[in-house]
Amino acid sequence: MNIVVVVRQVPDLIEPLEIAESGTSLDFDEVSFLVNETDDHALEQALLLKEAGGGTVTVVALDCGEVDDTLYTAAAKGADKIVKIPVEDELRPPAPPAAAALFAEAVKGLQADLVLVGSSAHDELEGMLAPLLALKLQLPYVGVIRGVRAGDGSVTAFKEFPGAVMAKMNVKLPAVLGILAADQPPRYVPVSRIKAATKSTEFEEVEVAAAAAPGVTVQRMYHPAAGERAEMLEGSEEEVAAKIAEILVEKGILK
Amino acid sequence: MESFARPLCWNVPHWAEVTLYAMIPPVVILFLIGLWWRIRKWRLGMPEPGDGKILATVVTRLKGLLSFARLKEFVTTTFFQWRLSRDSFATLMHLAIFWGMAVLFVGTALATLDQDFTSLLFDFQFLQGNVYRLYELALDGFGVVLILGVTLAVYRRYAARPERLKAAVTGISKWDTFPFLAILLLIAVTGFVAEGLRIAEGFHLQQQLQASADRSVEEKVQLIEELGVERKALFVGEERHEAELRRMAEQTNVFPAAAWAPVGYGLGKVFAPLSLGSIRTLHQLTWWLHALLAFAFILCVPFTKAWHLVSSPINILLRPVRPVGRLSVAVEAGAAQIGDLTWRQLLQIDSCTWCGKCQEVCPSHATGFALSPRSVVQKLDRVMIRAAANGAGGSEEPDETHRIHGDVIAADELWACVTCRACEDVCPVCIEQPQLVIDMRRHLIDQGEIDEGLQDALMNVQRYGNSFGQSGRKRAQWTKSLETAVKDANKEEVEYLWFVGDYASYDQRAQEPTRATARVFQQLGLDFGILDAKEQNAGNDVRRVGEEGLFELVQEKNCKVLEKARFQKIVTTDPHTYNTLKNEYTGNGSESPMDGRPIVHYTELFDQLLREGRLRPARMLDYRVTYHDPCYLGRYNGIYDAPRNVLKALGVKLVEMPRNRQNSFCCGAGGGRIWMKDVPGIEERPAEVRIREALELPDVGYFVVACPKDLAMFQDAVKTVGAEDRLRVVDLGELVFEAIGIREEVKV
Structure with missing residues (x-):
């Protein structure tokens, strides 16, 4: 089974995000990127499927947002092939529809039996990349998957619904699945293996025509001001803690 | 002048002696087979890193013995079992067995030399007169020592049975040591019995001589010969044999040194009532038994735990010179x-x-x-x-x-x-x-087989340079509430570069103590600075978890930053950081920015400042405290006195826990365990056990630590055992801070 995993980089939220001078985007010079968590799960699911039933794992990524480290890590974990798609701006990831078009073009040439994509990303909570990609590839799609088992010409996928309901589904291949979580949490790969992969891995580059300009433009990007009903507590940790305690007593929650 | 010598193979027929010697080659062959069996095991292994061939390792390590310290270590450990010294029972037992066997072995070797070398080739015995008397006394004495040692061993193994000797590993039975101990004991016992029987024979001969006191010396000599004392063709010259018989006849004394072997002499009295024939038969049997047991002992060496006789000295010899x-x-x-x-x-x-x-x-x-x-x-x-x-x-x-x-x-x-x-x-x-x-x-x-907590910590170190998964920019946030700013050692030259470490920087419980130490440094006018966001986890525990690649990565990053910084010495409060900076950032073959620059723990620095008179407590603290030795400060780096000197200078009364200094009981955080999840089924965490140990001490209100991880572990443990109102876990820096009298100022 040829499994293709689509991997995206997202801004690391450990540092406060800054707005660029233009006022219409993040200040990408100040952003550090890391792999999108659900994409990491998609990769893990692909590796587990390969280990259980054989096949190959190809990782596809856009060449932006410090993606190389993520790709070397994927290679160290056991991905067989890495495909990188050059983009116009190496710092700024394209919007989901454009990204979907780029990924679709690249995936078309890979004879994929199964395409795994993270269900959503924290810079794309609507989770439209995976379905858009399925649409462009004209393949069946299910999202919010928590675990996949390989079958003959199909896979069994476990989908989670709200209200503690799970569904076990049979998905005919080829197909696209949006992964929320793999059967196991993503594995740890030691630094020495990543180092070795950095030396031995060669990325395959696939030139893909840029998608048409999107019909949506950002007019202004900003940090929302504190609402009128919110009271911001200022001061040192101790002072803030004291104020919180005071409020809790006032509201009768603490006595 | 007295002219009596050690009797040579008394009452032992010539054929028996020859048979005994003929058994030596097979015993040696079996011994060599055992040795090869051992060597085959070691040959499975890799070369020692950095040394190449086995021979190279051996040569390098033997050269190390040229230093007095290592020679002393070798002698004390090998011949005096100094490493057992914490257990006086074991020391006594082991010294008794070792020295008992050692003296008996040397005695046997001397006897062989006396009989089969000097007597055989030069018709001369050095074991004669007073030398022989002392020889008899020494062998008897140490024979008793050996029996005492083996008795202690048997008592401990089969009567007292401490837990450590009980818990069996698959394949190890409690009788495992028994044959070896039995052989040792029987060697001593048969030796004494054989000696006793020989002396008993002497009593018989003397009795006969006394009964014929009125006869001439020649007749007496003839009597002795008639009683069956033969000259052994090979071993004693005719002249010496004659002289010896004459001496016996003249003095009516067969074995003049018998009284110098008190145990043998006593047993001789016990056996004397037996007939001469029975004594001789029994003597020969015992002699054989003793000889066969000695061979059995030799074969025990490669095939039983007696092997440690050979392997432990080799181990000690081959210990690497590295810290x-x-x-x-x-x-x-x-x-x-x-x-x-x-x-x-x-x-x-x-x-x-x-x-x-x-x-x-x-x-x-x-x-x-x-x-x-x-x-x-x-x-x-x-x-x-x-x-x-x-x-x-x-x-x-x-x-x-x-x-x-x-x-x-x-x-x-x-x-x-x-x-x-x-x-x-x-x-x-x-x-x-x-x-x-x-x-x-x-x-x-x-293989990626790791616990979730550990995985998070390692990925955090990899990505953010700290195990907390916090922004590197927040590393120096603890300094924000200080009254005086701390220098940035990346920008300014400082005397002391304070490598703060993850726990002292990020852990909520450790931050206040870290500030206390900073305030002390500032008060004393110490010229110090920190690396701020550029510091990375030093990697001590990353390495001990087994993530060597990540250790190399953080080490490389830290070294780059250290190379650019201008400083003379490094100080840290964290023993883990201290250990790796001191022992692992240097000495790995490549140049390091740490080369030639001292690395000190803050306890050492305080101790030094005290001695220089720079650190002067303004008031004495009248607390009763106990002190916990951090593993990486104590057992790893031998620093036990510096923190105690500081405590003493602060005026506190230090009450030691039963397990102190090198016996200190770990808080349970080391080797990356602090990052791992709790294991179900644990009776009590190590830190809680330790806190209970401290709670046993009368009126001790403070549990002093000198490690930020200890603070975290023990503050938690004090809460879980519910002793918050009885025992306060404090950092040594906080006590110093209090004693130099700046606490009030700060509180205002």
């Missing part, structure tokens, strides 16, 4: 199978006498974790025996028998280790258990 705080790397991907350990490690495993001292001091074992250092070593030994039997080392591909993971040594056991070094420190035969555990952990890391 104990520096790990070695033979295979970066770790030990996946027995042959991935080095031959020296296999030699260590081969020396284990399963005495269980390591298990007794192991904090993980004491609190119900799956780990026993002894089991780890013993299991490896089993694998080594099977693997060596299956085809030793060389180019052969390792098969199933070489496996050391999975059902041999489970991951749980390896992850339970806190790398506190208590086991290594107490091991009488110098086995380095933590290095074994870490070598095996490296394989688990390589």
Whole structure:
């Protein structure tokens, strides 16, 4: 089974995000990127499927947002092939529809039996990349998957619904699945293996025509001001803690 | 002048002597087979890192003996079993057996030399007159010492039975040591009995001589000969034999030195009532038994735990010259199978006498974790025996028998280790258990078989340079509430570069104590600075978890920053950081920014400032405190006195816990355990056990630590055992801060 995993980089939220001078985007010079968590799960699911039933794992990524480290890590974990798609701006990831078009073009040439994509990303909570990609590839799609088992010409996928309901589904291949979580949490790969992969891995580059300009433009990007009903507590940790305690007593929650 | 000598093979027929000598070659061959069996085991191993061939290692290490300290260590450890000294019963027992056997062995060797060399070739015996008297006294005395030692050993093993000797590893029965002890005991007993019977024969001859007191000397000589005392054709010249018989006849004294062998003399009196014939038959039988037991003992050496007689001195000789705080790397991907350990490690495993001292001091074992250092070593030994039997080392591909993971040594056991070094420190035969555990952990890391908590910590260190998963920019946030700003050592030249470490920087519980130390430094006018966001986790525990690649990565990053910074010395409050900076950032063959710059722990710095008169307590603290020795400060780096000197200078009354200094009981955080999840089924965490130990001390209100991880562990433990109102966990820096009298100012 040829499994293709689509991997995206997202801004690391450990540092406060800054707005660029233009006022219409993040200040990408100040952003550090890391792999999108659900994409990491998609990769893990692909590796587990390969280990259980054989096949190959190809990782596809856009060449932006410090993606190389993520790709070397994927290679160290056991991905067989890495495909990188050059983009116009190496710092700024394209919007989901454009990204979907780029990924679709690249995936078309890979004879994929199964395409795994993270269900959503924290810079794309609507989770439209995976379905858009399925649409462009004209393949069946299910999202919010928590675990996949390989079958003959199909896979069994476990989908989670709200209200503690799970569904076990049979998905005919080829197909696209949006992964929320793999059967196991993503594995740890030691630094020495990543180092070795950095030396031995060669990325395959696939030139893909840029998608048409999107019909949506950002007019202004900003940090929302504190609402009128919110009271911001200022001061040192101790002072803030004291104020919180005071409020809790006032509201009768603490006595 | 007295002219009597040691009787040569008295009452032993010539054929018996010849038979005995004929048995030596087969015994030697069996011994060599045993030796080869041992050597085959070690040959499974890798070369020692950095040394290449075995011979190179041996030569380098032997050269090390040229230093007085190492020579002293070798002599005290080998001949005086100094490593047992913490257990006086074991010391007494072992010294008695060792010196008993040593003197008896030397005695036998001297007798052989006297009989088969000087007497045979030069017709001369040096064991004569007073020399022989002293010889008899020494051998009798040490024979008693040996019996005493073996009795103590039997008592401890089969009557007292401490826990450490009880808990059996598969394949080790409690009778395992019995044959060896029995042989030792019987050697001494048969020796005494044979001597007693010989002396009893002497009494008989004397009686006969006395009965014919009126006869001439010639007639008496004839009488002795008639009684069956023959000259042995080969060994004594005709003249000396004649002279000896005359002496007996003249003095009516067969064995003039008999009274110098009090035990033999006493037994002689006991056996005397027997008939001369019975005495002679019994003597010959006992003589044979004694000889065969001696051969059995020789064969015990390569085939039983008596092997440690040979292996432990070799172990000590081959100990590397590097500090104990520096790990070695033979295979970066770790030990996946027995042959991935080095031959020296296999030699260590081969020396284990399963005495269980390591298990007794192991904090993980004491609190119900799956780990026993002894089991780890013993299991490896089993694998080594099977693997060596299956085809030793060389180019052969390792098969199933070489496996050391999975059902041999489970991951749980390896992850339970806190790398506190208590086991290594107490091991009488110098086995380095933590290095074994870490070598095996490296394989688990390589395979990604790790606990979730640990995975998070490692990924955080990889990505953010700290195990907390916080922004590097927040590393110096603890300094924000200081009244005086702290210098940035990346920008300004400082005398002391304070390498703060993750816990002292980020941990909520440690931040206030860190500030206290900073305030003390500032008050004393110390010129110091920090690396701020550029500091990375120093990697001590990353390395001990087995993540060698990540250790190299953080080390490289830190070294780059340190190279640019201008400083003279490094100070840290964190013993873990201290250990790796001091022992591992240098001495790995490449140039390091640490070269030639002292690294001091803040306890050492305070101690030094006290001695220089720069640190002057403004008031004496009238607290009763106890002090916990951090593993990486004490056992790893031998710093026990500096913190105690500081406490003394502050005026506090230090009450020691029963386990102090090198016996200190780990808080349970080391070796990366602080990052791992709690293991279900643990009776009580090591830190809680330690707090209970402190609570036993009368009126002690303060539990002083000198390690930020200890603060976190023990403050939690005090809460879980519900002793918050009785015992306060404080950092040494906080006490110094209080004593130099700036607390009030700060509070205002």
